Amino acid sequence: MSIYVVGHKNPDTDSICAAISYAALKQAMGEDATAIRCGEINKETQYALDYFDVAAPILATKVEAGQKVIQVDHNEVGQAIDGLADAELIEIVDHHRFGGLNTAGPIYVHTEPVGCTSTIIANMFWDKNINIPKDIAGLLLSAIMSDTVLYKSPTCTDKDHDAAEKLAEIAEVDLHEYAMAMLKAGAGVGDKTPAEIAKTDSKPFSFGSYKALVSQISVMDTAEVLDMKADITAAMKDICDKEGYNLIMLMVTDIIEESTDLVFYGEPKKLIADAFKQDASGDCIHLPGVMSRKKQIVPPLTEAAAKF
Amino acid sequence: MSIYVVGHKNPDTDSICAAISYAALKQAMGEDATAIRCGEINKETQYALDYFDVAAPILATKVEAGQKVIQVDHNEVGQAIDGLADAELIEIVDHHRFGGLNTAGPIYVHTEPVGCTSTIIANMFWDKNINIPKDIAGLLLSAIMSDTVLYKSPTCTDKDHDAAEKLAEIAEVDLHEYAMAMLKAGAGVGDKTPAEIAKTDSKPFSFGSYKALVSQISVMDTAEVLDMKADITAAMKDICDKEGYNLIMLMVTDIIEESTDLVFYGEPKKLIADAFKQDASGDCIHLPGVMSRKKQIVPPLTEAAAKF
Numbered sequence A, B: 001m002s003i004y005v006v007g008h009k010n011p012d013t014d015s016i017c018a019a020i021s022y023a024a025l026k027q028a029m030g031e032d033a034t035a036i037r038c039g040e041i042n043k044e045t046q047y048a049l050d051y052f053d054v055a056a057p058i059l060a061t062k063v064e065a066g067q068k069v070i071q072v073d074h075n076e077v078g079q080a081i082d083g084l085a086d087a088e089l090i091e092i093v094d095h096h097r098f099g100g101l102n103t104a105g106p107i108y109v110h111t112e113p114v115g116c117t118s119t120i121i122a123n124m125f126w127d128k129n130i131n132i133p134k135d136i137a138g139l140l141l142s143a144i145m146s147d148t149v150l151y152k153s154p155t156c157t158d159k160d161h162d163a164a165e166k167l168a169e170i171a172e173v174d175l176h177e178y179a180m181a182m183l184k185a186g187a188g189v190g191d192k193t194p195a196e197i198a199k200t201d202s203k204p205f206s207f208g209s210y211k212a213l214v215s216q217i218s219v220m221d222t223a224e225v226l227d228m229k230a231d232i233t234a235a236m237k238d239i240c241d242k243e244g245y246n247l248i249m250l251m252v253t254d255i256i257e258e259s260t261d262l263v264f265y266g267e268p269k270k271l272i273a274d275a276f277k278q279d280a281s282g283d284c285i286h287l288p289g290v291m292s293r294k295k296q297i298v299p300p301l302t303e304a305a306a307k308f
């Protein structure tokens, strides 16, 4: 019976490429593993899949009792495919904080504080002396370029850097040229509605007793998003009302300037003010040097909530 | 600044030997790691330390803010050294279920469903091509022999078996002869009081809303414990009253017969009856073939509690 390898809801390039690559590694080791996904492919990921001519994993609604599941690029239940509690979780490969992991028995878990799950998976291939096929190398490279925003994110480690350089050679691409083209394909608002922009690459979090959604959109020029700010915060209000969030935050991350404008709706705004030590009575604050949700947005909000 | 490597409270041979060995591995990799322990050395572990002429790690009361900590052989907060929430948890190497792991950021975690943490650590040495010194090999072997009860426990995997055989060669001991001598040194009641017997190798668990303590004593002959059953259950009543447990269970595991007599005090006894499908109105049930708390005692109690 197949083992399903799946990334988080609202999958980013790492969640898709790590699932495909880890399933490929398992197959190379003689196991019957299949990559699946629980959300739409974004434009950046589609660029990578097209470039290396790899099909997207099947879109799955849920997993069920009797099925074996491997989580990649996430471990928190709120971010996982529906039905995970009924299925048998057998492994986790990830690079995020733990958010209350409970398992019935011991399982295989490999997490590291690196910039990208795909960095861990590339090293697993190498540690096991299993060749990385050219297309898989391309996908692993794409994920590292995406998660580290071409090495610029503070989450990027030497291990990510080293893996990416080796993968670019195997994939036979010019790393900088390819990464910029891929990031560009995923950047900007395109034909997204304000509600879609507000939910770009979104992840739910609990900060103390507050339910929050933190989204992130990468842009070459923040104006194209900030010009629509009124429509976006109106859409955020709708989402809060319908989905029961206290707060929605959208990171508008300028990958050229390496800064983030945080657009937000909801209460308590004091949580944002305390976290980033700025006046947050409006609907947007500017955060120079901020590119990483995981390292620069979630921890200060967690700390601020703990002091509430 | 040193990194402290620590096993669980009420340490068994694996918690002590894994801490010493993982600190040795870290040191071989140029890191400043020190093994510590948060409980007394038992007789079995003392036999292993004496045999391979290794000093016990320092007995520590708590860890504090600003200190870096690596957990081995456990991950649940209730089993961890005091103060862990104040310190910085940087790694976990373990072979148990996860019991609600929460971390502020991403950390290194390596867990596997094998019989012993020391099996994972032995393989880390080999994967990194770092020589295992003879005394460290002896300690790793001791932990595997202890956790798997000389391969007899159902938690024992091929990986434990293979590691033990290789380690016995490095340690230059006859595996079966050494293991039997070590198990014998730790088996039996010795000069323990009934209260000490009731708390041998004890671990706290929550089964649904019930707070339970599950202890385990290994014996060559169950009579030496069962003859003291009235005194032991009286001691259990005391512990329940003073420490707020609903239930205390003592696994009296016959390592020759490969069976367990479960002696218990507290309520609800129906939890035990449901879990093991036996009349539990008395104070003891016989469980043929049962040797593993992790695999054969905790899961049925967890399941029974879920249906309460």
Ligand SMILES: [Mn+2]
Binding pocket: A008, A012, A014, A015, A073
């Ligand atoms: Mn991701």
Ligand SMILES: [Mn+2]
Binding pocket: B008, B012, B014, B015, B073
């Ligand atoms: Mn242990």
